[in-house]
Amino acid sequence: MNGIVLGGVSSGVGKTVAALSITRALESAGYEVQPAKAGPDFIDPSHHRAIASRPSRTLDCWLEGADGLRRNYHRGAGDICVVEGVMGVYDGDCSSTALVAETLELPVVLVVDAKAGMESVAATALGFREYAKTIGRDIDVAGIVAQRAHGGRHEQGIRDALPDGLEYFGRIPPSSDLEIPERHLGLEMGDEAALPTAALREAAESLRTERLAATASEPPAPETPSRPAEPVDVTVAVASDAAFCFRYPATIERFRERADFVTFSPVAGDPVPDCDAIYLPGGYPELHADELESAGTLDELGSLAVDGLAVLGECGGLMAMSQSLTTTGGERHEMAGIFPADVTMHDRYQSLDHVELEATDGTLTANAGERIRGHEFHYSSVEVDGDARFAFETVRGDGIDGDHDGLTAYESLGTYVHVHPESGAFDRFLERVATTN
Template sequence: MNGFVLGGVSSGVGKTVATLSIIQALEDAGYSVQPAKAGPDFIDPSHHEAIAGRPSRTLDLWLCGEDGLRRNYQRGEGDICVVEGVMGLYDGDGSSTAMVAEALDVPVVLVVDAKAGMESVAATALGFQQYAETIGRDIKVAGIVAQRAHGGRHEQGIRDALPDDLEFFGRIPPNPDLEIPDRHLGLEMGKEAALPREALREAAESLEAERLAAVASEPPAPDEPVRACEPVDTTIAVADDAAFCFRYPATLERFRERAELVTFSPVAGDPVPDCDGVYLPGGYPELHAAELESTDTLSELGRRASEGLPVLGECGGLMAMSQSLTTAEGDRHEMAGILPADVTMHDRYQALDHVELEATEGTLTANAGETIRGHEFHYSSADVDGDARFAFETVRGDGIDGDHDGLTEYESLGTYVHVHAESGAFDRFLEAFDG
């Protein structure tokens, strides 16, 4: 599958809107598009899926490694893969957009904000292209998409200013309908605030779909192909609703490939399914704390955990497994009571980084002495009891208390860290039940 990376000159330049517009343009031209996201984000991919109709692949070198990144790319389906970048093209030490493009060996289409420039747009693009050569990186900036650019003289001025080896792939016209509402953690999810098709089709008309398709190239195959894993006689229940919506497609795929997967909604008050283990992904439990408290699901989950049912929670899942959750407005809500912690929301984020953890003891996602890599981004903090037990020391990142992560109680584990299936953590989780 051929592909290209859509990189930005900075955060906030409109990469997501450009990505969605390009997906629409390619699909209108008859191509089947596989969306992907460079970096560990969950929110932008939800918008990709809303438009493309298939899950967006997560491509992050820190989370997956180079081979894992290429394997995850290969699992996609379609004629062309459009990879939305993270932050500015060269920003980030763990897995920048440039690092992902280099690992895939595919070209970069640069999104440049053109609302107040013409020749300066070309100068900016040329600088990004030549910077790769200056630092000795194999980053191929093929051309630009001009964000917030008008037609006529504005568009022509940008075209004329670009050097011959930088293509003009079109523009995204200014349009208030092409704005996605945001909140803490980023944009609103795709199911909540998908961009209107009419506005995207209007933007797509200003893009050159065939030239975008022609510039795409196929990444090299991974050194190790997709690994076949033995099935296990296990049923995993996954929380799936507006409070628990941050999970990578590869995680669910791994569960389905190796075990039986069932879903339930704690917000709706679904009973905990008959299962061998529970996975609580991240999400927005703070926005649904009253509903979670008012149903019996979390209290049942707490009782089942105390009887030995393994529960694995990541970030929002950790919050739901705690004793209580206090919102930023000061409202306190009882949670499952599995973990000896009380969680409080804040107005500013408390941690944002790629993370590495070392297991100090055997736990659901790692054996003692093993390290796993992940990502943390949360606005809450956890006040843990004095006798709390941690499964991990933080090699990189903040974790729960700055030095540790992985609160463990009974047979359960809650972390602030999101991990990818390529880390091996979910295989370890599944294999904990086998035999």
């Protein structure tokens, strides 16, 4: 499957809108598009899914390693993979857009804000191409998409200014309809803020679709195959609703490959399904704290955890497994009470980083002494009681208290870190549950 990487000159330049417009343009031309996202993002991929016909792939060198990244890319399907970058092309010390493009040997199409420039757009693009040579990055900046560019003289001025070797792939016209609302973790989710069809169609018509398709290239195959998907006699129940919506498609795929898989909605008050383990992914429990408190599912989940049912929670899942959740408005809500901890929301983010943890004892996702890599991004903080027990020491990142992550009680584990299945964490989760049943 051929691919291209959309790299921004900075955060906020409109990469997501460009990715959606290019996806719409390619699919309208008869290509099947596999969307992907560089970096550990759950929100942008939800917008990809709203436009494309398949889930977005997560591509992050820190979370997956170089070969794991290639494996995850090749698990996709379609004619062309459109990889939306993270931040600016060269930003990020663990897994930048440039590093993802270099690992996959894919060309970079630079998204440049052209609202107030013509020749300066060309100068910016040339600088990004030459900077790769300066720092020894083996990436090909193939050309640009001009974001917020008008047609006519504005567009022609940009095209005329581009030097040889930098191709003009079209423009995204300025439009208030091509703006996605934001909330504290980034953009709103794709099912909440889908872009109008007419505006996306107009943007797609301003792109040079066939040139984009012709520029795409095929990455090398991974050097090592995926871990064997040996089945285990385990049923995993995954919370899936507006409060628990941050999960990588590869995680669900791994569950389906190795175990039985069911979903339920704590927000809707669904009873906990008959299962051997529960996975509570991240999301927005703070936006649905009233429903979670009154629905009764978390109470049932807490009782099951005390009885020994394995519950694995990540970030929002950790928050729901705690004793209480206090919103920024000061409203306190009772949660599942599995851990002796209380969560408070803040107006500013409390942590944003790639993370590495080392297990102090054997736990659901790691054996003693093993390290796992992941990502943390949260606006909450956790205050723990004196009898709280931690499963991990933080090698990199903040974790729960700066030195530790992974609250553990009974057979359950709750962390601030999100991990990818390429880390092996979810395989260990399934295998541990299978051996203790």
